[in-house]
Amino acid sequence: DAGITQSPRHKVTETGTPVTLRCHQTENHRYMYWYRQDPGHGLRLIHYSYGVKDTDKGEVSDGYSVSRSKTEDFLLTLESATSSQTSVYFCAISGGQTDTEAFFGQGTRLTVV
Amino acid sequence: GENVEQHPSTLSVQEGDSAVIKCTYSDSASNYFPWYKQELGKRPQLIIDIRSNVGEKKDQRIAVTLNKTAKHFSLHITETQPEDSAVYFCAASLGGSQGNLIFGKGTKLSVKP
Numbered sequence: 001d002a003g004i005t006q007s008p009r010h011k012v013t014e015t016g017t018p019v020t021l022r023c024h025q026t027e028n029h030r031y032m033y034w035y036r037q038d039p040g041h042g043l044r045l046i047h048y049s050y051g052v053k054d055t056d057k058g059e060v061s062d063g064y065s066v067s068r069s070k071t072e073d074f075l076l077t078l079e080s081a082t083s084s085q086t087s088v089y090f091c092a093i094s095g096g097q098t099d100t101e102a103f104f105g106q107g108t109r110l111t112v113v
Numbered sequence: 114g115e116n117v118e119q120h121p122s123t124l125s126v127q128e129g130d131s132a133v134i135k136c137t138y139s140d141s142a143s144n145y146f147p148w149y150k151q152e153l154g155k156r157p158q159l160i161i162d163i164r165s166n167v168g169e170k171k172d173q174r175i176a177v178t179l180n181k182t183a184k185h186f187s188l189h190i191t192e193t194q195p196e197d198s199a200v201y202f203c204a205a206s207l208g209g210s211q212g213n214l215i216f217g218k219g220t221k222l223s224v225k226p
């Protein structure tokens with residue numbers, strides 16, 4: 001498996017609190033992504049990064065912000081968590097040898113109560 | 114916006130039969146089409162991919178076909194086995210962006226012994 005880890009793996013938080021999820025890679029891949037996975041919706045892109053300090057919005061970016069200050073780390077922040085943000089969050093990386101193949105992290109299950 | 118439609122959402126087959134999952138995409142500039150398999154509670158993993166300059170690709174019991182004119186691509190699994198049971202996602206690259214993928218909503222495949 002590609003060297004990609006997410007933390008935490010599970011989190012329960014209260015509505016209105018800030019939450020930060022971390023994605024760390026050891027593959028030196030250029031691209032990093034945050035997806036959320038919900039039943040009936042598949043994998044939906046939240047934000048992605050194409051380099052250090054270079055990020056862009058995906059299809060469901062409202063309520064989320066990201067930062068990438070180092071190649072290996074991509075942070076996803078929920079400024080004020082809502083119940084609709086209860087989901088499984090996957091980080092992915094690409095841009096290695098095959099350039100386009102994306103590798104996924106193990107996922108983070110976030111519950112907002 | 115751009116999208117990928119995937120059908121069917123659920124598919125049940127007998128062991129040994131073939132399974133076919135179909136996807137259509139909207140972005141004419143898409144040039145990379147991967148398929149991912151996600152077992153229950155695990156991360157999506159790439160099983161096969163195809164690029165726009167190829168019409169068909171095979172890997173043992175799995176094959177993918179691409180029709181760029183019609184903007185659709187399909188996954189074919191022959192001689193299905195119980196361990197093929199999982200959720201399968203198709204994806205298409207967005208524009209010329211390497212690695213920026215948009216996913217279908219997934220197909221839950223059940224292989225009955």
